[in-house]
Amino acid sequence: MNATTGSAPALLSLKGVSKAFGANQALTGVDFEVGAGEVVALVGDNGAGKSTLVKAISGVQLCDEGTFYFNGREMKISSPQDATDLGIATVYQDLALCDNLDVVANLYLGREIFAKGLARAGYFIDETAMEQRALELLDSLAVTTIKDVRTSVGSLSGGQRQAVAIARSLLGDPSVVLLDEPTAALGVSQTEQVLKLVGALRDRGLGVVVISHNLENVFAVADRIVVLRLGRRAATFDVRGVSRADVVAAITGAEFGVGANIREETA
Amino acid sequence: MSDQHEAPPSVRGMGGLFRELGRKLAAGEAGALLVLLMVGAIWTFFQSQNARFLSPGNLTNLMLQQAAVATISIGVVLILLLGEIDLSVGAASGFCASAMAVLMVTHGVSPLISVLAALALGAAIGLFNGFMVTRFRIPSFVVTLAVSLTLVGLQLYVLGDTGTLNLADNFVTALTGTFFTPLIGWALGILVIAASLAFALIGRSRRHAAGLRVGGIGGLIFRTALIAVAVASSIFVFNADRGLPLVVCIVLLLAVGFAYLTERTRFGRHIFAVGGNAEAARRAGVKIDHVRIIVFVLGSTLAAAGGILAASRLMAVNQSSGGSDLLLMAIAGPVIAGTSLFGGRGSVWSALLGALVIGSIANGMDLLSLSSAVKYIVTGGVLIVAVTIESVTRMRRHRTVIE
Numbered sequence: 001m002n003a004t005t006g007s008a009p010a011l012l013s014l015k016g017v018s019k020a021f022g023a024n025q026a027l028t029g030v031d032f033e034v035g036a037g038e039v040v041a042l043v044g045d046n047g048a049g050k051s052t053l054v055k056a057i058s059g060v061q062l063c064d065e066g067t068f069y070f071n072g073r074e075m076k077i078s079s080p081q082d083a084t085d086l087g088i089a090t091v092y093q094d095l096a097l098c099d100n101l102d103v104v105a106n107l108y109l110g111r112e113i114f115a116k117g118l119a120r121a122g123y124f125i126d127e128t129a130m131e132q133r134a135l136e137l138l139d140s141l142a143v144t145t146i147k148d149v150r151t152s153v154g155s156l157s158g159g160q161r162q163a164v165a166i167a168r169s170l171l172g173d174p175s176v177v178l179l180d181e182p183t184a185a186l187g188v189s190q191t192e193q194v195l196k197l198v199g200a201l202r203d204r205g206l207g208v209v210v211i212s213h214n215l216e217n218v219f220a221v222a223d224r225i226v227v228l229r230l231g232r233r234a235a236t237f238d239v240r241g242v243s244r245a246d247v248v249a250a251i252t253g254a255e256f257g258v259g260a261n262i263r264e265e266t267a
Numbered sequence: 268m269s270d271q272h273e274a275p276p277s278v279r280g281m282g283g284l285f286r287e288l289g290r291k292l293a294a295g296e297a298g299a300l301l302v303l304l305m306v307g308a309i310w311t312f313f314q315s316q317n318a319r320f321l322s323p324g325n326l327t328n329l330m331l332q333q334a335a336v337a338t339i340s341i342g343v344v345l346i347l348l349l350g351e352i353d354l355s356v357g358a359a360s361g362f363c364a365s366a367m368a369v370l371m372v373t374h375g376v377s378p379l380i381s382v383l384a385a386l387a388l389g390a391a392i393g394l395f396n397g398f399m400v401t402r403f404r405i406p407s408f409v410v411t412l413a414v415s416l417t418l419v420g421l422q423l424y425v426l427g428d429t430g431t432l433n434l435a436d437n438f439v440t441a442l443t444g445t446f447f448t449p450l451i452g453w454a455l456g457i458l459v460i461a462a463s464l465a466f467a468l469i470g471r472s473r474r475h476a477a478g479l480r481v482g483g484i485g486g487l488i489f490r491t492a493l494i495a496v497a498v499a500s501s502i503f504v505f506n507a508d509r510g511l512p513l514v515v516c517i518v519l520l521l522a523v524g525f526a527y528l529t530e531r532t533r534f535g536r537h538i539f540a541v542g543g544n545a546e547a548a549r550r551a552g553v554k555i556d557h558v559r560i561i562v563f564v565l566g567s568t569l570a571a572a573g574g575i576l577a578a579s580r581l582m583a584v585n586q587s588s589g590g591s592d593l594l595l596m597a598i599a600g601p602v603i604a605g606t607s608l609f610g611g612r613g614s615v616w617s618a619l620l621g622a623l624v625i626g627s628i629a630n631g632m633d634l635l636s637l638s639s640a641v642k643y644i645v646t647g648g649v650l651i652v653a654v655t656i657e658s659v660t661r662m663r664r665h666r667t668v669i670e
Binding site: 098111125129131253 | 553
């Protein structure tokens with residue numbers, strides 16, 4: 001297999017995941033693993049099964065077959081709550097932000113900090129504490145583009161919104177973060193910011209899974225590339241010493257260009 | 268703390284303050300100020316047409332008239348914040364007030380119990396609305412329209428053949444018939460100014476202690492001065508007539524209470540979240556259906572409270588209680604004063620400001636003895652202009668995001 005799973009048990013690993021929608025076999029016996037402090041890019045053409053795999057991991061949509069191991073122990077993920085409890089956070093492509101609320105309110109939505117003392121009885125929110133921690137969190141991720149955490153999220157740029165969504169996913173203290181197309185529809189400098197943020201997640205020792213169509217970004221940020229094709233794991237690459245043509249070939253299934261770097265999966 | 272989060276120079280002078288104000292006005296963020304300018308224009312116009320308009324007596328009457336509308340509007344704001352609408356608030360106010368009157372006058376139930384029963388009835392109506400909207404996913408305007416019709420029918424039924432019930436002098440009529448002595452009026456006014464300043468200072472010092480950015484002291488002084496002038500001139504005007512009305516204090520207390528609920532509590536935050544992006548709120552763990560149901564309950568309960576105040580003012584209930592243009596005024600007011608019809612944006616204070624705008628127009632037109640036809644046309648026109656302004660600022664906001 002590869003270095004990560006070889007030396008230490010992967011943080012999260014899946015074995016033999018299959019999922020069918022009626023007659024359509026979306027995933028067939030897919031293995032997948034991500035280690036701590038590792039960025040794994042999940043690539044593949046439309047309909048290759050990327051989203052289905054991520055939904056299975058995040059508990060949004062259950063798979064038909066397959067076993068999940070978390071820190072080497074077998075676990076069941078049968079709801080989004082299960083995934084959250086295990087420490088798996090997902091940032092969906094639509095980001096799920098409330099445009100009318102400010103950055104602090106979005107970060108703490110659903111986990112507002114209550115005031116202490118007398119004000120606690122009135123269910124008052126401790127805005128000061130929330131704002132303080134929001135600033136600390138953004139600082140720790142080196143997010144410097146958000147100048148004012150009291151501006152409404154609707155007035156932020158795409159990159160800033162992505163940063164807010166990613167920062168929010170970290171509040172639950174996860175060990176694995178799934179990012180669904182984090183750089184889609186972003187400009188060059190904003191993509192740069194988000195990729196830096198993904199790097200910051202890795203430096204924190206998190207396992208990061210990035211779904212992306214953009215091979216340039218994948219090469220910029222990933223340690224390993226897992227290619228899905230027609231619901232099967234077609235190839236795995238170490239990002240060092242692989243060319244883009246090789247990855248494209250694995251994605252499209254083209255015979256030409258298949259070089260020595262490709263280790264076709266046998267499982 | 269990175270440099271980006273450092274506080275700007277805390278005093279930027281009045282010039283900076285006015286530049287900031289101009290920017291906010293252009294961006295549609297200083298809604299309250301814009302509305303106050305609108306009120307000023309309306310008052311100037313009607314005063315020029317009829318010198319009695321700005322007399323203490325008429326201004327006090329304006330407040331007494333609009334207390335019921337403002338109360339209902341507070342509930343409407345909560346529902347609009349969700350991105351829903353409640354077309355039954357007018358009928359609910361009429362029916363609940365009628366039920367209260369029937370209990371009190373016909374069945375001899377004590378006034379307090381009758382009032383509580385009316386409020387409970389309002390809560391039950393809201394519970395039904397909320398249940399239908401959340402359980403069966405029926406658009407709220409359909410549910411509440413149907414409920415509205417039903418309530419009008421129920422009101423006619425409980426009022427019976429005579430169709431009118433006069434209220435004897437008791438604590439219900441005292442709600443709008445009580446005025447404080449000048450001394451108490453001034454004491455309460457000073458209390459309000461002091462409390463608002465104290466809360467602002469406490470909040471400011473807490474933020475400062477936490478190392479967070481605090482606004483310029485100039486803004487705080489400006490805000491306090493504005494509140495002080497508004498409160499002092501109101502008390503002055505009230506005292507020149509019968510004194511500070513109890514009902515004004517009731518409505519202000521309700522507004523303060525619900526402003527805190529919406530802006531300072533977790534529940535309030537969740538109302539805004541549901542109105543802004545219900546799916547995002549759901550994924551963040553907000554129990555969105557609970558929030559919706561509770562807000563509908565609050566909306567109808569406030570409608571019942573408004574109905575009680577209207578009955579108190581009229582010292583009677585009749586078949587047209589809660590009817591006519593009450594619903595229109597209660598919904599139009601907050602929208603004119605900047606609460607979005609599309610959910611997630613607005614403030615409880617817009618209920619009071621909106622009631623003031625709409626009430627001033629209606630009151631002024633009454634003084635000029637204009638016909639109902641003109642009054643409806645003008646009120647409708649004002650509403651259309653207000654909704655258009657809201658939509659335009661909304662589109663502008665979207666454009667800046669895309670750019």
